[in-house]
Amino acid sequence: MKEQLFTVLKEKEPKMIEIRRYLHENPELSFKEEKTSTYIADFYKNKDVQVETNIGGYGVKVTIDSGKPGKTLAIRADFDALPIHEETNLPFASKVDGVMHACGHDAHNAYMLVLAESLIDMKEQLTGKIIVIHQPAEEQPPGGAIAMIKDGVLDGVDNVFGIHVMSTMETGNVYYREGPIQTGRAYFKVIIRGKGGHGSSPHMANDSIVAGAHFVTALQTVVSRRLNPFDVGSITIGSFDGKGSFNVIKDSIEIEGDVRAMTEEVRTIIEREVRTLLEGLAGMFGITYELNYVNDYPVLVNDVHLTDFVANSLKEAGIEGVAEIVRCEPQPPSEDFAYYAVERPSTFFYVGAKPENGPGYPHHHPKFDVSENSLLIAAKSMGAIVLDYLDKYQV
Template structure:
């Protein structure tokens, strides 16, 4: 029995435990930068195992587990995130969130569960492995500045030769693994615009500076940035997700708060989109005689999948296509963002997806939906694919 066969046998034996991990974590979700219970659960899992466990970022919950093989080889990083979202769960599952208003609506519970199982299996066979594997249990993926940036700044991964990660997405079932090369996930920024006008009686609009009308003009004009200011061959998205203007039917409001996000697949657009949004805000201020405050936060960079490592992944996984999964497909660039991008800015590697569409859903709810569900067969597929990549790349020549 070769190393891959031994690893897969171990993973199959641990599948039930992976599902148990996932369901426990799903019941006990915690928000970004507040994942104390989750971190303790992860640390307790590694207690008494023959590994080195460190927490590289002061006052955070990031955990790195070092698995040392018995022979010379590369140092490979494998990452999973473990924070949840401020969403009230509506999924009808027996292991529903017990933390009111917080839910694992993005699949990070599944990520952590399969990585715990994979780490355990790699520990079991570590005497047959070359090199070193660093298991990266990452906090705070959902909230900029993000946990990945903090871990990279700590220097704890400065010795990595390559890094790999997975996201589960219900665009297909677990029989599908998707990859893409180059600029693969969008960069993102967020903004909050506060418009201050002069309120008054609805019957006398001429005596006011209507913040609500100014705000609606701002929202409508924003879309011309994408349609008229960005090259049509480039991907750009500006979305307003919140327009807060509380008040009565007969009152002209003097303050409006607008929140939104900008996304792009070209890092050059990061500063450009900020400057254009600022221009729109200034033009609205002049046109409607209001003042404003723009709080603009640059978020995650564009995620770049390195071509050589992505090709290596497809070569490795193609040997197992038809075994534990059926389809290895190239997918288009994704407009969502991922702070895994921070690892790939400095370390060669790639980030790919595993389908997690539930068998009972024809039209599944996507990530970040209150009814989001995971097909738990995706746990074993994720663990096997990431494990297969790791044991191959440990001995890969540069």
């Protein structure tokens, strides 16, 4: 069956590229992907498959039922874009000003649609069920995964697989890792309130900027002095809004920050320390504060047993165009596939997509692009493990 699937996918490679380019030209932001969702649903019209729309918003759930007993496997692709002005000069560059597929989600759905179509045509040879999850809003918290889960997309599902194409990883390689693979994330916004005044009379005011600056400096000790040196965590202050007049002492400022951690324990420690520092700040500077602290995407943890199965399946598949199957390092960004992994044993892996010409710009860069050779590799890789999983995976 694998060779049959690989042959069909190779024949349909131009179709994958055509879909990818259409989606790239017509990006939509998170939670606004109405046309993309309709395009995906329309693709399955007149196919022998069950299609459910508006799952958790604009999500699309496709059930490929072999009619024979077996496991139920979900495979997921996300389809939202980013608020970035494209600078690639590609002939199929975004037609939407200020919106761009700068993370490869166009490629995810291009390979997934064609793979799903091919599996539908083969379903009489399969066992069990395949749930294809076309997910909106990966880029924007609270993310689309959690809403689709609440709407029942994982009902009856045993395991979940996902792929991300990576512009900074070599095309021709497929990458995996067991255990914690991508960071969990938190966001915080704090408003520090002092007492405004004239710059010539600081003794009659209470400077919120000085208090805020001390807070930002003190935050640097959280990672260096509160975390175990072997643990992974980071705190970034992305916005310090204290703009005013040069001779006016501000009565309030706003600070926004980003937190990343590789374990839930570290994420909890960082939150505790942020709150402790603010309490100390209030006593030290006589200010008050308002804190909005939101933990969103969890740490993405790949199930060890399932990931070992995936790696072995890929190594044994002998996929043309795949040079190496590589155990990679964990990745710093967060990913809302983590919500699926919390609910079901799951594996998320990577397909190298570094462009053949020029540098491989990182994800979320205005010049981001992927090698379109990665589409067929992604389709064959996911297809191989799907067939092996349905045929022989045992917990």
